[in-house]
Amino acid sequence: MEYTKEELLSARKLIEDKINHTPILQSETLNALTESKIYFKCENLQKAGAFKYRGATHAVRKMKMKSELRSVATHSSGNHGRALAMAARKNGMSCLIVVPDNAPTIKIDGMKKEGAELFFCEPTIEARLEKLKEVLNQREATVIPPYDHRDIILGQSTCAQEIIEEIDDLDAIICPVGGGGLLSGTALAADLLASKVLVYAAEPEQADDAFRSMKTGKIEPVGNPQTIADGLRTSLGELTFPIIRDKVEEIVTVSESEIKSAMRLVLQELKLVIEASAAVSLAAIIKRPELFKDKKIAVVLSGGNVDIDKLSEYL
Amino acid sequence: MEYTKEELLSARKLIEDKINHTPILQSETLNALTESKIYFKCENLQKAGAFKYRGATHAVRKMKMKSELRSVATHSSGNHGRALAMAARKNGMSCLIVVPDNAPTIKIDGMKKEGAELFFCEPTIEARLEKLKEVLNQREATVIPPYDHRDIILGQSTCAQEIIEEIDDLDAIICPVGGGGLLSGTALAADLLASKVLVYAAEPEQADDAFRSMKTGKIEPVGNPQTIADGLRTSLGELTFPIIRDKVEEIVTVSESEIKSAMRLVLQELKLVIEASAAVSLAAIIKRPELFKDKKIAVVLSGGNVDIDKLSEYL
Numbered sequence: 001m002e003y004t005k006e007e008l009l010s011a012r013k014l015i016e017d018k019i020n021h022t023p024i025l026q027s028e029t030l031n032a033l034t035e036s037k038i039y040f041k042c043e044n045l046q047k048a049g050a051f052k053y054r055g056a057t058h059a060v061r062k063m064k065m066k067s068e069l070r071s072v073a074t075h076s077s078g079n080h081g082r083a084l085a086m087a088a089r090k091n092g093m094s095c096l097i098v099v100p101d102n103a104p105t106i107k108i109d110g111m112k113k114e115g116a117e118l119f120f121c122e123p124t125i126e127a128r129l130e131k132l133k134e135v136l137n138q139r140e141a142t143v144i145p146p147y148d149h150r151d152i153i154l155g156q157s158t159c160a161q162e163i164i165e166e167i168d169d170l171d172a173i174i175c176p177v178g179g180g181g182l183l184s185g186t187a188l189a190a191d192l193l194a195s196k197v198l199v200y201a202a203e204p205e206q207a208d209d210a211f212r213s214m215k216t217g218k219i220e221p222v223g224n225p226q227t228i229a230d231g232l233r234t235s236l237g238e239l240t241f242p243i244i245r246d247k248v249e250e251i252v253t254v255s256e257s258e259i260k261s262a263m264r265l266v267l268q269e270l271k272l273v274i275e276a277s278a279a280v281s282l283a284a285i286i287k288r289p290e291l292f293k294d295k296k297i298a299v300v301l302s303g304g305n306v307d308i309d310k311l312s313e314y315l
Numbered sequence: 316m317e318y319t320k321e322e323l324l325s326a327r328k329l330i331e332d333k334i335n336h337t338p339i340l341q342s343e344t345l346n347a348l349t350e351s352k353i354y355f356k357c358e359n360l361q362k363a364g365a366f367k368y369r370g371a372t373h374a375v376r377k378m379k380m381k382s383e384l385r386s387v388a389t390h391s392s393g394n395h396g397r398a399l400a401m402a403a404r405k406n407g408m409s410c411l412i413v414v415p416d417n418a419p420t421i422k423i424d425g426m427k428k429e430g431a432e433l434f435f436c437e438p439t440i441e442a443r444l445e446k447l448k449e450v451l452n453q454r455e456a457t458v459i460p461p462y463d464h465r466d467i468i469l470g471q472s473t474c475a476q477e478i479i480e481e482i483d484d485l486d487a488i489i490c491p492v493g494g495g496g497l498l499s500g501t502a503l504a505a506d507l508l509a510s511k512v513l514v515y516a517a518e519p520e521q522a523d524d525a526f527r528s529m530k531t532g533k534i535e536p537v538g539n540p541q542t543i544a545d546g547l548r549t550s551l552g553e554l555t556f557p558i559i560r561d562k563v564e565e566i567v568t569v570s571e572s573e574i575k576s577a578m579r580l581v582l583q584e585l586k587l588v589i590e591a592s593a594a595v596s597l598a599a600i601i602k603r604p605e606l607f608k609d610k611k612i613a614v615v616l617s618g619g620n621v622d623i624d625k626l627s628e629y630l
Contacts, residue, residue, distance in 0.1 A: 023338040025360060029428075044586045045340060113344075264623055271359045271619035273586040304586035308579055312627050 003154070003243075005192040011154035012161050015057045018090070019158070020046050024166060024298070027269045034285050037296045039167050040266075043159060044274045044304025048110070050231075051159050051182055051302050052083035052146075058155025059144045060087040070094065073141035075121075075128040076111075077103040079231060079303055080146035085114035096141050098131045100124075104230075106307040147181030148237025156185030163298045164194040172292070174281040175300035177201040177210045177251060178232035180240030182302060187247035198249045200291070202284035204229045205253045210236055210244065214251055228314055229259055231277030231303060250291070252284035259283050264315050266301065276314055278302040318469070318558075320507040326469035327476050330372045333405070334473070335361050339481060339613070342584045349600050352611045354485075355581075356478050359589045359619025363425070365546075366474050366497055366617050367398035367461075373470025374459045375402040385409065388456035390443040391426075392418040394546060394618055395461035400429035411456050413446045415439075419545075421622040462496030463552025471500030478613045479509040487607070489596040490615035492516040492525045492566060493547040495555030497617060502562035513564045515606070517599035519544045520568045525551055525559065529566055543629055544574055546592030546618060565606070567599035574598050579630050581616065591629055593617040 022042045031037055043051040060072060072088050074081060075098035088095035095116040099108060100123035111118060121131035136143070145152070159182070160173055173190060177183040183201045190197040203210050207225035213236055222235040236244065254262075259276055262283035266274050281299045285292045306314065337357045346352055358366040375387060387403050389396060390413035403410035410431040414423060415438035426433060436446035451458070460467070474497070475488055488505060492498040498516045505512040518525050522540035528551055537550040551559065569577075574591055577598035581589050596614045600607045621629065 028362075047343075049586065267588055267626075268623045271364065271588040273582055273588060308583045308630065311582075315623065 003188050003192070007154060008157050008161065008189060008192055011058050012158045014061050015054060015155060015158060018057050018061070019054055021162060022046055024163070025270055029269045030265065030282070034292065035289065036285065036292045036294060038285065039163070039296070039298045040270060041159060041163050041298055041300045042272065044272055044278060044301050048079070048083040048086045049303055049305040050079040050083060051156060051300065052079040053086065054158050055152035055155035055181055056080065056083040056087040056144065059149060059151040060084070060091050060093065062151045063142055063144070064091055067142065069140060069142055071096065071139070071141040072144050073097070073132065073135060074144050074146065075099070075132050076146060078107045079305055081116065082107060082110040082114060082305070084144055085111050085116035089115050096135055096139060098128050098135060100128060104307060107305065110305070147179035148239045150239065152181050153185045153188070153239060156182045157189040159300060160186040160189035161193065164189060164197065167296065167298060169296060170194070170197050170298060171295040172198040172200055173298045173300065174200040174202060174284060176229070176232055176277050176280045176302050177203045177244070178277065179234040180210065180236045180244050182300065183248065184240040184243035186300070187243055191247050199247060200249050200284070201244070201251045202280035203232055203251060203253055204259060204280060205255050207232050208253045211251045211253050213241060214245065214248070217245065228256060229277040229280060231275065232280065252288055254280050254283040254287055258287060260315055262286065272301065273304045273306060274301050275303050275306040278304070318503050318507070322469060323472050323476065323504060323507055326373050327473045329376050330369060330470060330473060333372050333376070334369055336477060337361055339478070340585055344584045345580065345597070349607065350604065351600065351607045351609060353600065354478070354482050354611070354613045355585060356474060356613055356615045357587065358474060359587055359593060359616050363394070363398040363401045364618055364620040365394040365398060366471060366615065367394040368401065369473050370467035370470035370496055371395065371398040371402040371459065374464060374466040375399070375406050375408065377466045378457055378459070379406055382457065384455060384457055386411065386454070386456040387459050388412070388447065388450060389459050389461065390414070390447045391461060393422045394620055396431065397422060397425040397429060397620070399459055400426050400431035404430050411450055411454060413443050413450060415443060419622060422620065425620070462494035462549070463554045465554065467496050468500045468503070468554060471497045472504040474615060475501040475504035476508065479504060479512065482611065482613060484611060485509070485512050485613060486610040487513040487515055488613045488615065489515040489517060489599060491544070491547055491592050491595045491617050492518045492559070493592065494549040495525065495551045495559050497615065498563065499555040499558035501615070502558055506562050514562060515564050515599070516559070516566045517595035518547055518566060518568055519574060519595060520570050522547050523568045526566045526568050528556060529560065529563070532560065543571060544592040544595060546590060547595065567603055569595055569598040569602055573602060575630060577601065587616065588619050588621060589616050590618050590621045593619070
């Protein structure tokens with residue numbers, strides 16, 4: 001089913017007073033380095049520490065309008081779980097999350113802090129789905145998946161909506177791609193609200209499933225990717241892929257060391273803590289100057305949930 | 316000479332389109348932890364990485380109005396030098412800076428990058444003043460000191476002016492105190508523009524000269540303080556002290572480990588890179604809950620110029 005401009009705008013209206021309208025920052029040093037004009041959209045300063053809170057809040061509020069049920073469930077090792085738990089709590093719902101037992105402590109603590117009930121399982125996608133099924137056999141809850149869900153995609157589109165509204169004569173938006181929720185929402189917003197704005201994505205070479213999917217025209221599985229960008233280890237979804245295939249200009253892949261360099265630049269020059277997944281876009285701009293030189297580009301710094309004690313391992 | 320409301324407002328007008336109007340951020344986690352409502356004013360996101368750019372820009376622009384001379388000079392090991400160099404460059408002036416030879420590499424590089432001409436000396440205040448005198452014997456330039464200067468104090472007041480304008484029913488503002496430029500500017504703004512807002516300051520126990528000066532009623536020298544908060548190692552000035560003595564509620568001192576804990580909390584929860592000097596205010600709020608509980612408090616995160624490679628040493 002096609003998405004409409006009205007649908008995007010009403011998603012924004014439904015959540016705009018529930019989320020942070022995050023700031024957009026610039027750095028003269030990074031502009032000089034890249035010979036472009038970059039607008040950094042700080043979703044690391046979003047509630048729950050990542051853009052994921054937009055989609056989760058939208059999905060929870062839509063569900064609240066449609067159903068009497070006051071319980072949501074998902075499986076997650078990270079930001080989606082925490083965002084959904086926080087959105088559920090703020091909307092008076094309970095939240096059940098299946099968590100792989102190798103999830104980072106900081107992310108587990110984040111979900112617990114928001115009052116979610118956790119169910120641990122082996123760290124495979126099969127075990128996660130199996131465990132979720134088991135939980136849903138015993139407990140009634142609406143499943144809200146991390147990205148492949150219309151209300152999630154619409155919620156994530158609100159980030160690009162804010163960007164488009166605030167920056168005149170923008171040439172392009174670039175964001176990371178994992179499962180494609182943020183990217184498909186961004187592409188929809190650009191297409192329906194600012195048709196001259198091109199949308200690019202960046203992903204780790206070590207998890208280049210979206211790049212390969214664009215080449216082959218079908219969803220390529222991601223395998224078992226070894227990348228520090230832990231938010232980008234997922235494959236594209238049935239709903240996100242067609243949007244990306246049709247509306248995204250190009251997916252740029254970057255190496256692990258390029259991700260680390262970009263993360264360091266953001267820490268040093270922008271004074272922002274971001275997670276590795278959020279650094280891929282700047283890495284892509286540095287890697288492919290021919291695409292971005294002299295352009296006005298918005299970069300979505302997607303999240304900031306990194307364990308400070310382990311920060312040096314990323315640099 | 317007394318400061319007037321008009322003077323403060325015209326300082327703001329003179330620089331407002333030259334500086335970053337920095338964002339104010341909140342954290343539910345830190346509010347819960349401190350049982351207060353904290354508004355973090357992000358001067359770490361100011362141009363040149365610190366509030367110092369406000370005062371430097373104001374002083375340079377005032378000088379430009381009054382004099383034909385297009386050259387400024389100062390001695391600095393850090394943020395003031397970089398801010399002055401940047402303000403000078405943007406206003407078509409040259410900038411001479413006397414730098415102690417033990418100044419951090421990142422700060423030296425920052426000053427060079429802004430096109431300042433550097434003159435190195437031994438790391439004592441006597442050597443700095445002697446070297447500056449020597450430079451001024453050979454080169455004509457207006458000296459712009461780091462804090463004890465009316466135009467610097469007025470420039471620094473613009474930070475609190477923005478805070479007061481944006482936050483309703485604020486109870487207090489707290490900022491760090493080193494030489495007292497930021498603190499005296501903040502106290503003037505609160506006094507003249509928002510008389511119900513109390514002003515507090517925080518400083519390291521290891522450099523508690525301002526605390527002692529408040530007790531004895533005269534400027535106490537700082538000695539040779541051993542604190543990680545390198546921006547706060549200076550003594551109060553002849554101009555800043557009387558304002559602070561008359562208008563500041565209390566100066567709270569904090570230990571080195573309390574500074575580190577606060578710095579870690581800001582990195583982890585606010586996702587912001589700040590320098591140790593900027594962490595003292597949050598440390599003070601945590602240390603003295605009886606002063607701040609249930610209050611609406613603005614915290615000035617004064618700067619973010621820290622070498623990322625050495626960040627772990629601070630944590």
